[in-house]
Amino acid sequence: MTAMIAGGVDCDLHPAVPHLTSLLPYLNDYWRDQVTTRGMVDLVSQSYPANSPITSRPDWRPSKGKPGSSLADMQAQVLDRFKVSYGICNPLYGVQMVFSEDMAEAFCRALNDWLVKEWLDKDTRLRGSIVIPVQSVEKSVAEIERCAADKRFVQVLMLVMGDMPLGKRAYWPIYAAAQKHGLPIGVHAGSNYHNPPTSVGWGSYHIEDYVAQAAAFQTQLTSLIVEGVFARHPGLKMVMLESGFTWLPSYLWRLHKFWRGIRMETPWVNRAPLEIVRSNIRFSLQPVDAPPDPETLNRLLDHMQSDELLLFSTDYPHWQFEGDAALPEGISDDLVRKIMIDNPHATYPRLKQLAPA
Amino acid sequence: MTRHIVAPVAELPPGTRKFLTIDERPIAVFNINGEFFGLLNRCPHQGAALCEGPLIGLAQSTDPGTIEYTRLGEIIRCPWHGWEFDIRTGQSYCDPRRFRAKAYPAHVEPGASVVKGAVCGRDVVGLGRTRLRGGGFVIVIPGRALTSAGGSAERCLPTRALHSRADAERNTRPERTACLHTTRHANVLLKPLNERSNRWQTGSRALKDRLQWR
Amino acid sequence: MNMQFRSGAGPGASAGVGTAIADCDIHPARKNGLKDLYPYLAKRWHEHLEVYGKHPYQGMMEGPPYPKAQPNASRRDAYPPEGGPQGSSLSFMQQQHLDPNQVALGILCPLQTGQGIRNQDLSAALATAVNDWQIAEWTGKDSRLKGSIVVANEDSPAAAAEIRKRSGDRNFVQVLLLSRNVEPLGQRRYWPIYDAAAEAGLPVGIHAFGFGGNPITASGWPSYYIEEMVGHSQCQQTALASIVLEGVFERHPGLKMVMIEAGFGWAPSLSWRLDKSWQRMRSEVPHVRRPPSEYIRDHIYWTTQPMEDPERRDHLFDVIDWVGWDKLLFATDYPHWDYDEPSRVLPPGVSDANRQAFYLDNARKLYGGA
Numbered sequence: 058m059t060a061m062i063a064g065g066v067d068c069d070l071h072p073a074v075p076h077l078t079s080l081l082p083y084l085n086d087y088w089r090d091q092v093t094t095r096g097m098v099d100l101v102s103q104s105y106p107a108n109s110p111i112t113s114r115p116d117w118r119p120s121k122g123k124p125g126s127s128l129a130d131m132q133a134q135v136l137d138r139f140k141v142s143y144g145i146c147n148p149l150y151g152v153q154m155v156f157s158e159d160m161a162e163a164f165c166r167a168l169n170d171w172l173v174k175e176w177l178d179k180d181t182r183l184r185g186s187i188v189i190p191v192q193s194v195e196k197s198v199a200e201i202e203r204c205a206a207d208k209r210f211v212q213v214l215m216l217v218m219g220d221m222p223l224g225k226r227a228y229w230p231i232y233a234a235a236q237k238h239g240l241p242i243g244v245h246a247g248s249n250y251h252n253p254p255t256s257v258g259w260g261s262y263h264i265e266d267y268v269a270q271a272a273a274f275q276t277q278l279t280s281l282i283v284e285g286v287f288a289r290h291p292g293l294k295m296v297m298l299e300s301g302f303t304w305l306p307s308y309l310w311r312l313h314k315f316w317r318g319i320r321m322e323t324p325w326v327n328r329a330p331l332e333i334v335r336s337n338i339r340f341s342l343q344p345v346d347a348p349p350d351p352e353t354l355n356r357l358l359d360h361m362q363s364d365e366l367l368l369f370s371t372d373y374p375h376w377q378f379e380g381d382a383a384l385p386e387g388i389s390d391d392l393v394r395k396i397m398i399d400n401p402h403a404t405y406p407r408l409k410q411l412a413p414a
Numbered sequence: 415m416t417r418h419i420v421a422p423v424a425e426l427p428p429g430t431r432k433f434l435t436i437d438e439r440p441i442a443v444f445n446i447n448g449e450f451f452g453l454l455n456r457c458p459h460q461g462a463a464l465c466e467g468p469l470i471g472l473a474q475s476t477d478p479g480t481i482e483y484t485r486l487g488e489i490i491r492c493p494w495h496g497w498e499f500d501i502r503t504g505q506s507y508c509d510p511r512r513f514r515a516k517a518y519p520a521h522v523e524p525g526a527s528v529v530k531g532a533v534c535g536r537d538v539v540g541l542g543r544t545r546l547r548g549g550g551f552v553i554v555i556p557g558r559a560l561t562s563a564g565g566s567a568e569r570c571l572p573t574r575a576l577h578s579r580a581d582a583e584r585n586t587r588p589e590r591t592a593c594l595h596t597t598r599h600a601n602v603l604l605k606p607l608n609e610r611s612n613r614w615q616t617g618s619r620a621l622k623d624r625l626q627w628r
Numbered sequence: 629m630n631m632q633f634r635s636g637a638g639p640g641a642s643a644g645v646g647t648a649i650a651d652c653d654i655h656p657a658r659k660n661g662l663k664d665l666y667p668y669l670a671k672r673w674h675e676h677l678e679v680y681g682k683h684p685y686q687g688m689m690e691g692p693p694y695p696k697a698q699p700n701a702s703r704r705d706a707y708p709p710e711g712g713p714q715g716s717s718l719s720f721m722q723q724q725h726l727d728p729n730q731v732a733l734g735i736l737c738p739l740q741t742g743q744g745i746r747n748q749d750l751s752a753a754l755a756t757a758v759n760d761w762q763i764a765e766w767t768g769k770d771s772r773l774k775g776s777i778v779v780a781n782e783d784s785p786a787a788a789a790e791i792r793k794r795s796g797d798r799n800f801v802q803v804l805l806l807s808r809n810v811e812p813l814g815q816r817r818y819w820p821i822y823d824a825a826a827e828a829g830l831p832v833g834i835h836a837f838g839f840g841g842n843p844i845t846a847s848g849w850p851s852y853y854i855e856e857m858v859g860h861s862q863c864q865q866t867a868l869a870s871i872v873l874e875g876v877f878e879r880h881p882g883l884k885m886v887m888i889e890a891g892f893g894w895a896p897s898l899s900w901r902l903d904k905s906w907q908r909m910r911s912e913v914p915h916v917r918r919p920p921s922e923y924i925r926d927h928i929y930w931t932t933q934p935m936e937d938p939e940r941r942d943h944l945f946d947v948i949d950w951v952g953w954d955k956l957l958f959a960t961d962y963p964h965w966d967y968d969e970p971s972r973v974l975p976p977g978v979s980d981a982n983r984q985a986f987y988l989d990n991a992r993k994l995y996g997g998a
Contacts, residue, residue, distance in 0.1 A: 110908040221848035222855075226479065248846065255866040256859065258811045258842045261874065264909040265812075268869050268901055269846065272862035276845035279858050284851060285478030301901055307893025307936060307947060312858050314937045317508035318495040318966065319697045319854045325475035329509075346901035353950070360943045376908060440639040455639040460969040463640030463705055493640070493704035494967055496697050 059384035063140035065397030066408065069245075069298050069341045069370035070135065070183075072176050073125035074150045074168065083167035083174075088160075100151035100164070104247040104266065105375075111267055114376040124374040128179055135373045136182055139383065143401075143408050145211060145243075146176055147186045147298060153216050153249040161190035162200070169204050177209045184408060186214035186243050194227060198234045205238040211407040212296070213240050217273045218248030224277075224284030232286060236293040239406050241339075244277060246270040246299040271346070274300040275308050278338065282312070285325035287337045294404050295338055299372055302340040303347055306360035309334065335363050339404050341370035342384075342396060343377040351387025358388070368404060369397040423522060426450070429487060431465065441465075443520055444501050446488050451501050452518030453490070458506070462494040464515055470498070472507070640705050642725060645971050647984070648732035650991030652931045653835070653888050653959035654773070656721075656736050656766050657700070659712035668757035668764075673750060682754075684745045685810070685839035694853040698965040706963035714963040718769055725962045726772060729970050733991055734773045735801060735959075736762055737835050737888060741778045743806050744839040751780035755790055759800070767799040774995060776804035776833055782840075784817055788824035795828035801995040802831045802886065806838025807860065813867045814874030822876055822883060831884040831929070831994060834867060836860035857966075864890035865898050868928070872902065875915035877923045884994060885928055889961060892930035896950040899924050925952070929994055931959035932986070933968040941975035953982045957991045 074080065077099045081089050091097070105112040113124030117134055125131065136144055152164040165188050172185045187204040189197035204210045213235045215223065223244065235242050248266070253259045255269040256276065274297050281287070281295065312330045320326070326333075347354040358364075371383050384393060402408055418436050420443050426432050431444045433455065440455035442465030457464040471486035489498050489507070498507040504517030658664040662682075666674050686693050698704060700713050706724065708717035715721065726734060738761075742754025755778045762775035777800045779787035794800050803825045811817060813834065825832050837860070843849045844859055846866075864887050877883065902920035910916065916923075930951065938944050948956065960968050974983065 110911075111905070218847045222845055222850045223847065225851065252846060252848050253842050254846050255812060255870075256842065256845045256863045257808055257813070257866050257870070258815075258840060260812045260866070260870050261815065262912055264905050264912050265869060265873050267909070268873075268898075268905050269866050271897070271901055272865045273846040275862050276850065276855070276859050277847060279855050280845070280847075280850055283854055285475075288476070288478055301897070303900060304894055304897040306938070306943065307891070307897070308858075308861070310893060310936050310938050311861055311891055311934070312854075314934060315854050315857045315966075318497055319857075320498060320508050321470070321473040321496075322697075322852055322854055323478075324473040324481055325478040327474075344901075344904065346897055346904055348896075348900050356946050360938070360946065460972040461640065462703075462969075463638075466640070466705060468704070493698075494965060494969075496965060 058380075058382050059386055059388055059393060061139055061381070061384060062393060062397055064142045065139065065369050066401035066405070067135060067139065067141045067144040067371050067373070068296065068368040068401055068405075069343065069372045070131065070144045070146050071125045071149050071373060071375065072128070072131065072146050072172065073123040074148065074171065075122060075126045080164065080167040080171055083170040084163055088163040088167075091160075100154065102149065102151040102154060102247055103250065103263070105149060106263065109263060111376055113374045114379075117374040117376075128176060131373060132180065135371050136180065139371065139381070141182065143182055143184055144180075145184045145186065145405070146172060147212075147214055147243060147245055148172055148188055149245065149247060150188070152188060153191060153219065153247075154251075156192070156251075158190060158193035158196060161192040162196045165190045165200055166203075169200070169210075173207065173209070177207075181411075184209050184211045184405075186210070186212040187240070188214050189231065191215060191219055191228075191231075191249075194230050197231050201231065201234040201238065201240070205234075205240065208407055208410045211240065211405045212243045214243045214245060216247045216249055217244050217270065217277055217297075217300070218250075218252065218254060220249070220251050222277060222280035222284075224280030224282070224286050226284065229286070229289065232290045232293055236290045241294040241296050241404055243296045243298050244274070244300075246274075248273075270299070271301045271304055275304060278308070278334075279312060281338075282330050282333050283316075283323045283326055285323065287333055288325040288327070291337075293337060296368065296404060297338065297340045298370070299343065299375070300340055301344050301346040302342075302361070302367065303345070303354075303357055305334075305340070305366075306357065306362075331362065335365065338366070339368050339400065340366055341368050341372070343370050343372040343375070345377070345385050347385060351385065354385055355387060358392075364392055364395050365400055365403070367396045368401045420520070429469075433465065441518060446501060449502075450520035450522065452520045453499070453501060453504055454516035454518070456516075457492045457494065457497065457499075458513050458515055459492065459495060459497055462492050464490065464492050464499065467491045467493045469501075472498075472500075642728040642969060643971055644729045645983075645987060647987065648730045649970055649987040650733040650735070650958055650995075651725075651729070651731045651960050651962065651970075652733075652735045652886070652957040652991050652995075653933060653961050654721075654725075654734045654736050655715050655739055655962070655964060656718075656762070657713050657715035657740075657963075658761075659716040665754065665757040665761055668760040669753055673753050676750065680747075682742065682745045682750065683747050685841040686744075694856045696965070697853065701965055702963045703965055703967055718766060721962070722770065725960070726770070729960070731772055732988065733995065734770075735833075735991075735995065736766055736773055736775045737804055737833065738762065738776070738778055739835070739837065743778065743781045743804075744808070744837075748780055748783040748786065752783060752786040752790065754778075755780050755787070756793070759790070759794060763797075763799045774801040775799050776802045777830070778804050779821060781805055781818075781821075781838070782810055784820035788820040791821070791824035791828055791830070795824075795830070800830070802833045803828075804833050804835060807834050807836055807863045807867045807890065808838040808840050808842070808844065810840035810842075812870030814870030814872070814876055816874070819876070819879070822880055826880040826883045829882075831886055833886040833888050834864065835888040836864065836890050860890045861894055865894055868924070869898065869902060869920075872920045872923050873913055873916060875913070877927050878915055878917060883927060886931060886957065886994070887928060888931045888959070889933060891934060891936060892932070892951050892956065893936040893947050895924065895928075895930065896947065925955075929955050929957050929990070931957045932973065933959040933961040934966050935968050935973040941977060944975065945977070953985050954990055956986050957994065958987045 155161050177183050187210050248254045254266045309331050426445045428445050431442050433442050442455050443452045455465040467490045469487045471483045472489050474482045499515045504515035506513040702714035706714035708720035741758045742751040758778045767773045767775050777794045779790045899921035
């Protein structure tokens with residue numbers, strides 16, 4: 058087993074909102090009453106049904122309540138155990154699924170305030186991602202501006218499957234705001250289910266949806282690159298969270314091949330796609346969709362042609378690895394250090410702005 | 415360097431190209447606004463007949479949505495994968511470091527200084543040959559019509575004629591207007607043409623006006 | 629790097645690889661559009677097409693929603709001298725491609741047929757007409773060519789009937805589907821197609837494209853043609869995952885499928901991801917009795933075009949090792965613009981046995997010898 062080193066950054070933690078009613082203290086009177094008088098229920102995404110095996114590793118599943126809803130558990134099971142210096146919280150509460158932009162805005166504000174009060178205030182290692190109401194670009198920008206003042210927010214969170222491809226210009230004010238504040242955009246696995254969760258329609262199974270996340274990241278990466286998001290926002294970084302990464306090399310070969318012939322369609326793409334990925338895209342470590350033998354994975358890492366792309370993550374409490382085997386077998390000490398410490402800090406400059414106590 | 419005579423200038427008007435074979439190398443010579451350029455008629459990618467491709471301009475952008483379209487008629491698209499090459503230099507636009515079409519310099523010399531009877535050239539159907547001695551070579555175009563025979567049977571194919579064969583088979587317009595059609599309907603802001611391109615547009619005011627979109 | 633100059637061959641002329649090859653993705657076209665199918669279509673459809681058109685699962689009456697990179701998505705030098713669009717002349721196809729490349733076995737995958745349209749009676753009528761047309765104009769005239777049975781993809785009983793009708797006809801070597809349909813291809817509504825194909829002992833080819841009314845990404849409709857072209861890879865990944873996870877190969881242990889024109893480089897990472905997810909969530913899909921990668925390994929072939937093209941050839945060889953040299957079927961996609969020239973796709977360093985398998989033997993084993 059590859060040993061972890063202390064002082065790492067866990068770039069993908071999922072603190073869980075126990076229930077919609079947990080957000081009531083953070084809603085205004087109108088929304089508080091809307092929730093209660095209309096009998097609104099919990100916003101749980103199909104992407105992570107509470108009892109699905111992927112949603113929680115068995116030994117991380119609490120006897121009561123949602124996996125990931127207890128700070129004490131997170132501390133014991135990951136933060137203390139793996140001796141991380143920082144942990145970035147990416148709440149996956151299903152606020153992106155609602156259709157009303159006003160409702161989404163209210164819930165996102167509440168969610169971000171809840172994260173601060175119940176998590177960031179209680180453990181100085183923790184950092185957060187600003188969940189934005191993508192239903193409205195304007196409101197998303199406002200929420201970024203509101204939360205960015207708190208330096209413990211280090212990222213803006215979006216889902217990989219939304220209403221339209223992420224590269225579309227309509228989203229660009231969000232990217233401009235994020236770049237302005239030194240906030241990477243975290244694109245996390247999951248869907249708002251406003252479109253079929255695969256590019257060929259609605260499948261039957263949860264496992265099918267989960268496998269299809271990787272394909273969704275691929276089409277989004279194409280969109281981000283060819284629409285020229287990084288031509289307009291060269292300082293912006295985007296982190297693919299819970300995306301898998303072993304698909305990356307062959308995906309880039311194909312994109313590169315077509316780009317050479319259809320360059321004129323998107324002439325603002327004036328660097329090879331691999332170079333754009335190297336400069337502006339990162340991937341969280343888990344899940345490592347790799348074969349069991351370390352040799353093959355090392356060959357694949359060679360195909361990636363960069364040791365700066367991977368950021369350590371446990372994806373807690375999702376079930377991606379057993380025991381303490383958060384790092385793949387057989388990788389070098391150098392690469393361990395890059396993955397656990399150097400790459401995350403290079404990606405999230407705001408991390409160190411407030412050192413943990 | 416060995417000089418090879420291609421054709422009288424009158425036989426290669428601006429916007430046209432002429433195909434020839436020199437020492438078994440298929441080469442095309444282009445007239446761009448009165449300047450002449452030679453390219454090996456073989457794409458460095460997978461070997462397609464590069465010089466039979468359409469001529470377009472150079473699309474560049476430093477800001478997504480804003481396209482600067484210049485150098486009309488100076489960029490050739492490979493008929494297969496569409497890679498763009500600069501006729502002046504052979505440089506590719508998709509990977510200038512690694513891929514380049516072989517370019518041959520060409521210039522005009524007054525007819526009197528040219529050796530008679532050494533004209534070679536063909537249209538796309540026929541083939542002419544001549545021997546190459548030594549290494550690289552220069553293609554030379556005499557400035558006056560040659561009195562010797564040989565040239566009259568060979569035709570230069572104007573750019574539009576190449577397309578007319580294709581045009582008959584497809585429902586798209588010839589390349590230049592097709593490009594404009596696309597960019598206009600895409601609502602793209604086109605910057606004013608630069609001076610070089612303005613020369614190309616001389617006499618076509620309506621065309622130029624259409625390009626000043628928005 | 630630049631291609632070395634080869635004397636003797638005319639510019640753009642294919643010179644082959646020195647031995648006979650298979651081409652597992654050739655696109656025959658019609659000279660006069662749908663009119664060429666009229667001899668094989670009941671008269672009622674002639675007027676119907678002229679009045680109402682095909683009524684596809686996308687908005688354009690003519691042409692594709694994402695404009696292509698070249699006219700007719702084809703090589704500009706592939707226009708036949710006698711007229712007609714690229715790929716519409718057998719004699720020119722022979723002259724430009726089949727003969728110089730020594731194509732011993734060419735698999736036809738007709739596009740722009742009745743697949744992906746909303747009128748199911750018309751879809752079935754066009755399918756059978758295209759199949760008759762393949763025999764009359766192509767396979768019946770050049771024995772190197774073999775056809776694919778085009779079927780009404782959204783009306784699977786009709787599709788199954790068409791397969792049964794053609795079963796045993798040596799003009800056809802596979803059933804053809806496209807990767808984008810109303811539902812993912814593993815869904816039950818398509819099972820009668822697989823039942824019939826398995827019964828007929830035919831593989832099912834799944835070619836890129838098609839329309840089923842779904843946005844072509846899981847996050848909506850992208851802007852550019854390049855996104856569609858790169859996106860065929862993602863569409864086939866999800867179509868294949870559906871086929872595996874719905875248990876199509878448990879139902880048909882002998883059925884083979886061919887992934888056409890979507891690349892193969894993604895096969896290892898998809899297999900690994902499927903296996904890992906299956907280890908966690910196999911209780912949801914008890915009918916999937918084995919690790920998904922085993923089904924992929926046992927049942928799936930991959931055509932090579934567009935060939936994976938990394939800068940380093942050892943990376944390419946890694947991926948082919950992981951996929952299997954015995955699983956690749958060489959294809960050019962003639963006459964399309966992203967055509968792979970046979971002599972240019974394999975870097976040096978491939979053993980003779982692997983080259984032979986890659987260029988011909990795998991196809992012969994799967995489709996039967998030419």
